[in-house]
Amino acid sequence: MSVTITDPAMEIAELIDHLRNFAPPNHNPNSPPPVWMALANGTNLRPESAEIMELLAIVRNRLAKLAIHVNEFTGPEITKDIKDLVTAAIHRLSDVLSLPKLGSAWKDALANSIKAEDATAFRMFSFAMRNYIPLKRLSDEERETAILSVREALTEIAESGDLKVWEKQALLEGYQRVEFILKYFEFFGHEGLSRQMIVTATATKVVAQGALKAGRLKKVATALAVVTALLEAVSAPSDAWHAAIDYERWARTGLASMHDTHKPEQFLLSAPEQASGATANTSEKAEGG
DSSP states (O other), X not given: OOEEEEOHHHHHHHHHHHHHTOOOOOSXXXXXXXXXXXXXHHHTOOTTOHHHHHHHHHHHHHHHHHHHHHHHOOOTTSOHHHHXXXXXXXXXXXXXXXXXXXXXXXXXXXHHTSOHHHHHHHHHHHHHHHHHSOEEEEOHHHHHHHHHHHHHHHHHHHHOSSSOHHHHHHHHHHHHHHHHHHXXXXXXXXXXXXXXXXXXXXXXXXXXHHHHHTTOOHHHHHHHHHHHHHHHHHHSXXXXXXXXXXXXXXXXXXXXXXXXXXXXXXGOOOOOOOOOTTHHHHGGGOOOO
């Protein structure tokens, strides 16, 4: 399985590059397109959709967490000047993606808040952050394979005669959410997928256990195996500090209970590997959520 290493700062730098390539249609030269139109056009989502608001919330949440990392970073590799540049860049990007600014002109957002030099600042900080908070990211081909499996599972769930109405609804919502996260996985990092996959796997076990054991809902079983395999590939922590953060987060979302109850075996989400030496010294740095 092909996995590349990235980090929170590099992900935001790449997000800025991605946003700067958005080209919203300009039907009225006297009224430049607003931020919301550029975001909708660039993500192929309807402006009124719940998904676009969710994307905004997730990006802002990632920016807030990155700000915490920058504030806590004490490594000698990065000067205070670079930390100040990154902090200012985080504030600018968070602000332009906030609800009050969605009606602002996109051209002004590019000039003042989604700046190429800010992407450069994030890349400078990435040099040090990757040693402390590495993130694993899958290839586009693997994501597409998982998305295809999930879509096939959605069709099977919708057409199944083995499920009650409420069971269908629970599974449909869960796998639709997984599909959505996989589609934008490049900018989500692994955290969002981890949380949703735990919830969806548990829901599958609860509402479809009988059908799975009887050999029905085969495409649902395949999708569950494919996505949990991808999750295992990106979830193993790369160092003690990251391990402490992940252990705390997964404990709160109920991963431990899933290990004891979720069958068949191939659907298990494996626990993080044992972190080396520094865990005890670094666990106090573990952040919430």
